[in-house]
Amino acid sequence: MKAAVVVFPGSNCDRDLAVAFEQAGFDVSMVWHKDSVLPEGVDIVGVPGGFSYGDYLRCGAIAAQSPICQAVVEHANRGGYALGVCNGFQILTETGILPGALLRNAGLKYICRTVDLQVATEDSVFTQGYTKGDVLGIPIAHHDGNYFADAGTLAALKDQDRVAFTYVQNPNGSLEDIAGILSENRRVLGMMPHPERAADEGHGGTDGTAMFRALAGIVATA
């Protein structure tokens, strides 16, 4: 089981994400944004949180054009797994792998706290370790987490059961309380909350652990 975690200038959750993958049993390699290929045999790519390229222009816009992101797009198009957290979610929307966009929080404030996150579907490798309706305590830390998509896209996400997580109390103005969404083939998840920050007793919560364990289980048998 191999995971690759992409590192951009300004990433700051790359090591946390790598540790969460490692603790679930993945062999993790870090991949620099200027690399144009992923390591051989990578099962899942983690796109971490942070402030890639200083959030210049738009969050994730410049990272999405980096050489490694072209490789991530090809990986996703081949049916590879990918997990984008926070800035990683923003980057995945900017690449077009996931639909919609993340706007400035409706309250204009950067928000950093643990929120109640509801599991909206069990039907993905990321969420199958939970039960639909479970409420998890997962930290958020973002300024631009206000999910937006046009009405047609939103309807498709709901019809196809592709909303993975919703906020119990919407902190940022996201449409439909959306906190995380899946790709059409359900193998790419983008989410604003940080499951890797709730994956160790020392974090004060371990509600994110089930995601990494489930991923490890599926990838191992794939």
Place this chain on the structure above:
Amino acid sequence: MKARVHVMLKNGVLDPQGEAVRHALGAMGFDKVEGVRQGKVIDLDLAADATEADVTEMCEKLLANTVIESYSIEMK
């Protein structure tokens, strides 16, 4: 050759920064402001043979996120 690109959030996309500016103007006594939308201006210095089509491609691929933003181009 120069180009100026205006990037704005699309109509219908909430612009909380514009709203905050509108509130501030109202609080300052500017009571004739009915709405504020905030955007970006990007000035490009271009080679002499650059065309508006080149700038359009730049907007589509990077300068604007057409999911949420619209853009307009002035060639100078």
